[in-house]
Amino acid sequence: MNKIIKLVPVLMLFVLIASCSSVRVASDYDKNADFSQFKTFAFYKTGIDKAEISDLDKRRILRAIEAELLAKGYTKSENPDLLVSIFTKSREKVNVYNSNYGYGPYGYGWGWSPYYWNSGYNSVSTSTEGTLYVDLIDANKKELVWQGMGVGYISQQMEKKEERIKEFVAKIMERYPPGKVK
Secondary structure, eight states: OHHHHHHHHHHHHHHHHHHOOOOOOEEEEEETGGGGGEEEEEOOOHHHHHHSOOOHHHHHHHHHHHHHHHHHTOOOOOSSSHHHHHHHEEEEEEEEEEEEETTTTTTTHHHHHHHHHOOOOEEEEEEEEEEEEEEEEEEETTEEEEEEEEEEOOOOOOHHHHHHHHHHHHHHHTTTTTOOOO
């Protein structure tokens, strides 16, 4: 029984880590837009400059978006059909885990005794949840025609950050163009 009780925090941590690895995505689009007419793209510097992230992360995101659009058959152009812009948000989440494993509210068992010691598991962790919006704008009409959004946890480890950004962008861009969701 003690082994099971000691295994519970490890399992909770595993579930937490596994749930943090996914990116939740959504998209919206103008139902009147003809997406077959869009063949070229460029980045909308004015919109990108407003994103409140480091220039390094901006470049990582833009490289990932460019790779996804090129893979879909689009061409980067000086006279584009689509303008690509990004917007980001982030928030710190604090997670508190408190487990007394059957001890009373004061750390004591079935009756009061100053000789019992609370061997419960307590921890506090923080994580950063980020949201990335990818906007595709009709360059001729200057109207938003498609928006993709991805929400997930951001890695603070530099080695994993580029992988995570690529994962965010790939999941978001799976939904473009509308009607071709995998």
